[in-house]
Amino acid sequence: MKVVHTVREMQQIALQNKQTNQTIGYVPTMGFLHDGHQRLLQSAKKENDIVVLSIFVNPLQFGPNEDFDRYPRDEEHDREIAEQEGVDIVFMPSVREMYPSSLSVQLNVNNRTNVLCGRSREGHFDGVVTVLTKLFHIVMPDKAYFGLKDAQQVAVVEGLVKDLNFPVKIMPIPTVREQDGLAKSSRNVYLSKEEREQAKYLYHALQHGQQLVKKGEKTKDIIINEVIQFINSKTRGKIDYVELLTFPNLEQVDQINERVILATAVQFERARLIDNIIFEKNGEITITSS
Template sequence: MRLCKTVEEVRSFVTSVRFEGKTVGLVPTMGYLHPGHLSLVHEAKRRCDVVVVSIFVNPTQFGAGEDYQTYPRDLQRDAGLVADAGVDAIFAPEAAEMYPPGFSTSVDVAGVSEPLCGASRPGHFRGVATVITKLFNIVRPDMAFFGQKDFQQVLLIKRLVEDLNMDIQIVDVPIVREADGLAMSSRNVYLSEEDRKAALVLSRSLSLARQLVAEGERDVARLKERVVREIQSEPRAEIDYVEILSVPHLKQLDLLADNALLALAVRFGKTRLIDNTVLEA
């Protein structure tokens, strides 16, 4: 496995494998990898000849007071995990490599970036769209792989690729959960033992919503009210948002007439977790 720290290094590697006629898959991550990330790697290995994993904690998608400085980092650990999974190359640049002096360009994707995390984390998706555009231009993958836990991000990247005529297939992979239902996240390491137990209310509330829809409930306000009530039954939970929106445009709904996204963002102590499910109407 090759470790590339510069744009020139990873471009040279990709050029060499393309010369051999091989397809390239990219798995963009911010590191501190867990089985959810590895599920993306396994899918990329299944579909592509060569797999590149990027590991880069992107400063432009963090806002003031967020956890950029403390976000968990362990490149040596991550490199061991992806080497065992059969990854061909890691691209792990420093921030100055991606944003050199004089850097002054950003990418905005309107519409789908505005609700949910776009509303509660201003500028977040501008940072995401900008760094993903850079990674796509640097690695030039045939396919790129993203987890459905970041469902809004997946929709944004699909919109970006379509609008800018990028010749890249975006593959979204289902959420990977712990045995007790908690969605895997690098930020789970922040949780205290008490908050870790409390966070199970997220998967319980999603299950409740799916059950209600299966029983015939279609009123979005009533569904949201039941989900909010379930989350608020956990004293350690502080809701950022609970929303049910159309897919793929993330518009407000009154009634479920088609599949819709139920998305949650909830704080447990200082840790903000997101989770979601698609309600199949």
Template sequence: MKILNTVNDVKTAIKELQKAGRKVGLVPTMGFLHAGHMSLVKKSVADNDFTVVSVFVNPTQFGPNEDLEAYPRDFENDTKLLTDAGADLIFSPSPEEMYPEGFSTKVSVSGITNALCGLSRPVHFDGVATVVTKLFNIVNPDRAYFGSKDYQQLQVIRRMVKDLNMSVEVIGMPIIRESDGLAMSSRNIYLKPEERTSALSLSKSFGLIQKLLDNGERDARVLRQKVVDYINSHSSAHVDYVEIIHPEKLNSLETVNGDIVAALAVKIGRARLIDNKLFKI
């Protein structure tokens, strides 16, 4: 497996592959890899002739007072995991390589970014859209793989690809959970033992929603409030948002008339955790 750090080196390597007609998969990550990331890598390895994994903590998607400097990193372990999984190339650029002096362009997706995480993290999705566009231009992948835990991010990328007529196929993969139900996240490392119990309130709240739906509840505002009350009853848990949304438009619903997504963001200690679940009605 190769490790490359510059845009030109990656573009040169990919050009040779594509001349030979080989299919390329891309898995964009910020490193500190866990089983959720690895499910994307393994899928890419199965689907494509060559898999590129980017390991880059993207500064433009972090706002002021967010955890850019503290974001966990372990490149040595990432390399071992990716080698074992069969990845072919790691692209690990510096911030200066991705955003050289004079960089002044951003990609912005409107509408679906004006809700959920976009409300409390106003610069986040511009940073995501910009760096993913750059990665698509550098790697020119046939397919790119993203986890569904970041549900809004996945929809933003799909919208961007459609609107800008990008040729890459975006593949969303299921959420991978710990044995206790907690959605895997690099930020789970922030949780103290007593906070982990509170963190389980996110995934357990989906059982509460399902029970209410099974009993005929169709008022989305009732579903939301029940979940807010449940999560806030746990120590250290502070709800950022609980929303019942349309699966594609991401708008907040008042009445359940079809499939819905419950999307949550909760601060627990130092960690801001997100989770979601699609409910088929």
């Protein structure tokens, strides 16, 4: 396994792989790898000749009051996981390497951002598409893997790639969960013991909403209210949002008549957790692991 720190070296390696017809599977991360990332790496390994993992905590996608400085980092553990999953190249640039000076060109996301996390994280997705544009140019992947836990990110990145014609295929991978249902996340380490107990109910609440649809409920407001009550009765977290939108267009609906995402964000003491379920109009889940 090769560890690369500079843009120049990474681009050279990518070009060499292109020239020898090796396909590149790419998993962009901010490190502190967990089972969710491992699932992405496993899919990338299965479907490509070369697997590139990038670890870069991107300052551009954190707001001024967000947790960039204390975002968890564990380089040694990340390298072990990368080795274990058969990663070929770990790309770990410094902030200075990625942003040597202020950017003369700015990317802004117009659509799919004024809902879910985008609403309360102004500029977050601008930072995401900017760093991914750079990383796609540096790593030159054939396929790039993203977890559906960040479903809005998947929707935004699919828009980026389609609208700007990146020669990259986006591969959305279902959320990996703890035994009790809690979605794996780097931020789970910040939960107190009591909060960790409660955190599983986010998923249970979403499942409750999905079950209502399975039983024939179609009205968004009824489903959302049920989910809100469920979360409030089971956790002391503060609900940031519970939303039900079309997927992947993330448009508002009153009645469920197509594939939708039911999503929530809940603020605990030191961690803001997000989770979602994507299902069809009859409540069935159809996006499953490869």
